[in-house]
Amino acid sequence: MESHSGITVQRALELPGLRAGLPEVVAGADRLHRTVRWVHAGEVPNIASLLKGGELLLTTGLGLGTRPAEQRAFVRRLADRGIAALVMELGPRFSRLPASIVDAARAAGLPLVQLHREVPFVAVTEEVHTEIVNGHYALLQQAEEVHRRATRALLDGGGVPQVLGILADFTANPVFLETPDGQLLYAASTGTGPVGADPLQVWEGMRGDRAARESPPTGALLVDVPGGGPDTGAVRARLVLLAVSGPLATVHRMAAERAAAGAGLRHASETATAAQGLDDRPWYDARRLDIDLLLWRLRDHPDLAAFVNRAIGPLREHDRTSRPPLLPTLQAYLAHAGRKAETARELHLNRQTLYNRLARIGELLGTDLDDPQTVLALSLALRARRHTN
Structure with a gap:
């Protein structure tokens, strides 16, 4: 991927200033x-120490x-410093x-x-710098257009797959949203090129072993998706x-960074974190985990822990000391x-044993398990306990 926005040495030589x-x-x-x-112009012996790399150096020697x-x-x-080219004026x-x-x-x-x-x-300096700035502005406009399309898709009721699809079309390469430890959340492909409509095969090939998860392939572009709530600076995905169908450029990173700031991707990444500890499944639909996300966002609030303790505290205490x-x-x-x-079939119990256990649960909690409000409170407490100590 290009490390800087700018113009090529060839393009600089074609501008009127240097061409003259x-x-x-x-x-x-x-x-x-x-x-x-x-562009930098200078005549001092130690000029290399003043450069950062990528400069076109003008000098009379x-x-x-x-x-x-x-x-x-x-x-x-100068070469060790990584300058783009050395231009010397004869005289x-x-x-x-x-x-x-x-x-x-x-x-x-x-x-x-x-x-x-x-x-x-x-x-020459003014001319080349103007060209660089104009080029950078053009890249910003392209990236901003991608961001507008992604935002429009979300406002029109679309979700993360649509946003990733827009990015995939723009970069002409597959795009993935994954957790920081390399677990796949969503995938999208441009639908053309060697991977076609099967980005999962590409991702599985990349993430097939632990080493690949920790060291993405050369040419890959990674952009953090920040979380919201109290841990705003945390990386959630x-x-x-x-770079499968072609190289990735600076403008692709710019577009990805703008897309990463969209509410839809943050929602998906936070939901993935909130879903940790649920039953082991290949995947979860983020749109059906809003309650878990809400409880996760309240995880540090003392009222949530107090609610869990009131609702199922006696059962937790029972399970610490008694069996079953x-x-x-x-x-x-x-x-x-x-x-x-x-329920009996899942737990491999006969009905009478299940009835006895349910009766014991109602007795310990002092409540009626047939009451809808009780059922709602207990369901929320069981979900919330994963996020409390």
């Missing part, structure tokens, strides 16, 4: 596709030194570039350009974009909406 200097590429002609992040060893070291330091300092400079640039794989005519460096435990019986009974025959 009659540029000649004398080294690194095969690397003119490098991205120019910024006053800081290169007079000895070949100094000149080679100067070029090597009073050099009427032609010394072999030591050209050879060092070739050895380091650094694009080296000599200008045969004098050009105002400030004009992440978007994973894989009664909480599993109550949970199965409520899961089957009070249908005793189905």
Whole structure:
């Protein structure tokens, strides 16, 4: 993936400012596709220490030194710094570039350009920077358009699959939403290319072993989806974009970051966290776990723990000291909406044993298990206990 937004060295040389200097590429002609992040002009010997990488450096060579060893070291330091290209204007300092400079640039794989005519460096700087800023703005517009489409899909009643589908179409690559430990929540594919309509096969291949979960493939793009509620800064999930059909670019990351800030993805990621501890299933529908999400968001509120203790505290105390435990019986009974025959079959009990256990539960709780309000309170308490100590 591109690490910076900008223009290529080739594009910079085609702009009027540098083109007026009659540029000649004398080294690194095969690397003119490098991205120019910024332009810097300078004549000091230690200029490499002032650079961050990705710069197009303009100089007349006053800081290169007079000895070949100094000149080679100067070029090597620039290459090690990761600049995009070195552009040297011929004139009073050099009427032609010394072999030591050209050879060092070739050895380091650094694009080296000599200008045969004098050009105002400030004009070149302004021109290239304008091109970079305009390009960056264009990327922002593309990413913002993806964000608008995703937001519109959510407002129109769509969900996470629609948002991921929009991202997949934009990047022309499969997109996944997964938990931080690599468990899949949703997947989407562009429907074209080698993976076609089966992104799950790609994800399973990527996540087939533990090492793959911890070290995503080269070229993958990962974007954190922050949670809401009291732990706003916590990471609840992440978007994973894989470079399957083509490379991923800076604009793809920008679009993914905007999509990650959408309420739908946050909802899905928080619901995945809230669902931890439920019965082991291959997947859960996030739209049917709103109650669990609400209880999870209240997990640190003392009233929730007090409610759980009032509702099922006596059963919890019973199960710590006596056998058989009664909480599993109550949970199965409520899961089957009070249908005793189905409850007995799930627990492998005869009906009379189940009746005796239900009677004991009602006695310990001092309540009627046939009362709808009681059933509702007990169901909520059983769900909420996973989120309380």
